[in-house]
Amino acid sequence: MFLSDCQSKLARFARTLSLSQRVKATFIASFSVFCMLSLLVVFAATKGTEDYIFEKQLSRVVTQFSQNYAQRHTFLFPEGIVAYARFADIPPLLAEYIDSTTPGVFELEHPDEQDFHYAVARMPDNSLYYFIYDVNEVEISENLERMMMQIIFSSFTLFILLFFVIFHLVLKRSLAPMFTLIEQVKKSDGSSDPRFITEYKYEDDEIGLLNKTLADYAQRIEAFVQREREFTSFASHELRTPVTVIKGANELLKLHSEREPALAKPLARLERAVNSMEDMITVLLELAREDKTGQTAQAELASVVEEVLLAFQCQADKNGKTLSLIASSKNSPSITRVNGLIVISNLVRNAIQHSTEADIELRVTDSTFSVSNILQPGQSAHVSEFFSGTEQGYGLGKIIVERVCRQQNWQYTQRIEGSQICVTIDFSG
Numbered sequence: 001m002f003l004s005d006c007q008s009k010l011a012r013f014a015r016t017l018s019l020s021q022r023v024k025a026t027f028i029a030s031f032s033v034f035c036m037l038s039l040l041v042v043f044a045a046t047k048g049t050e051d052y053i054f055e056k057q058l059s060r061v062v063t064q065f066s067q068n069y070a071q072r073h074t075f076l077f078p079e080g081i082v083a084y085a086r087f088a089d090i091p092p093l094l095a096e097y098i099d100s101t102t103p104g105v106f107e108l109e110h111p112d113e114q115d116f117h118y119a120v121a122r123m124p125d126n127s128l129y130y131f132i133y134d135v136n137e138v139e140i141s142e143n144l145e146r147m148m149m150q151i152i153f154s155s156f157t158l159f160i161l162l163f164f165v166i167f168h169l170v171l172k173r174s175l176a177p178m179f180t181l182i183e184q185v186k187k188s189d190g191s192s193d194p195r196f197i198t199e200y201k202y203e204d205d206e207i208g209l210l211n212k213t214l215a216d217y218a219q220r221i222e223a224f225v226q227r228e229r230e231f232t233s234f235a236s237h238e239l240r241t242p243v244t245v246i247k248g249a250n251e252l253l254k255l256h257s258e259r260e261p262a263l264a265k266p267l268a269r270l271e272r273a274v275n276s277m278e279d280m281i282t283v284l285l286e287l288a289r290e291d292k293t294g295q296t297a298q299a300e301l302a303s304v305v306e307e308v309l310l311a312f313q314c315q316a317d318k319n320g321k322t323l324s325l326i327a328s329s330k331n332s333p334s335i336t337r338v339n340g341l342i343v344i345s346n347l348v349r350n351a352i353q354h355s356t357e358a359d360i361e362l363r364v365t366d367s368t369f370s371v372s373n374i375l376q377p378g379q380s381a382h383v384s385e386f387f388s389g390t391e392q393g394y395g396l397g398k399i400i401v402e403r404v405c406r407q408q409n410w411q412y413t414q415r416i417e418g419s420q421i422c423v424t425i426d427f428s429g
Helices: 002-015 019-070 142-187 206-255 261-288 301-318 337-354 380-385 398-407
Strands: 081-084 104-109 115-122 128-134 298-300 322-327 334-336 359-364 368-374 411-417 420-426
Touching: 019 081, 019 104, 019 115, 019 128, 019 142, 142 206, 206 261, 261 337, 261 398, 298 301, 298 337, 301 322, 301 334, 301 337, 301 359, 334 337, 337 359, 337 368, 337 398, 337 420, 398 411
Parallel strands: 322 359
Antiparallel strands: 081 128, 104 115, 115 128, 298 334, 359 368, 368 420, 411 420
């Protein structure tokens, strides 16, 4: 568990670092660990070799002494090696750390960090002899070892710092083409030729391949955007032409409405429908563009809500629903009229279509508009499907509503409590 937590924290920390920082940290950490392990291996090998030499020398002396003992010749011990015929003759400070029953050559583990090696050997007459080898005069002292380790560690630290500086310069130079490419991508506004031609030529390496790949990808995107612009231009012309024809025909019919009073209401509904279609085409084409130029005509939120209320009053009456408007503020904000009509009309239309209760509440505050109604049984689990109507009007779907809100920096929220749903648009963002 602890190891898993450490790994997750380390992963989160690594994600906060840039690419160059990750490379530096990884390489420096790996190099440091490698050097530390190398020092430990060298130290252990040196210590092991030193002990092996001392024990080998002591073993040779024991063998020679045993041969002379059998021939009863006098034996001259090398300096530092002493032999004892009885265990009791060994100095007490050393005897307590010696295994007197096991023949062989061993290192004496002295608590005062003094280095001794000893051997227990059985002679030809079956007697035991004890050999003590004092290597303190020959072996490097502990203080000298510590000093040497400090010097080695200090040199190692300086070497790491020097290596880090050199590695930083090399890495900075190696990544310079990539940073140049990043800056060019940032500066590209899509209006210029996106080939990212720079001083860094296309070469057969990773950065050159990335450069060429980005340039090719940007060209494909540019071609796609150009096709979208052409389509938007053609669609704008092809969609607005029949709407203009209908509006012209409606104006001609209105000239004769004085003689035919029965045509007044149908012509008024036709005019509202044509205007709604024209506004809807404008908003949809605006959403299809990358820029945000388009409808900028402003209107107060309260007036837009009243316009929607008037447009849907007839539909509400036919469905047996009552639209109740509650205005709790006199300071109504200004919003983009066409976009507001699209969003609010869509919400009201769907409330009329899906509500089970007669009363639908429309509420306007200082900066928000909300619609509350009671859902039909079983509909609370399929709220996302409420905005996919196909009836005439502003049945644009939830995705279109949310996209309009996102483009206008309006906040769309939806809350369900039991069978009641409340959708709120915050026009302050």
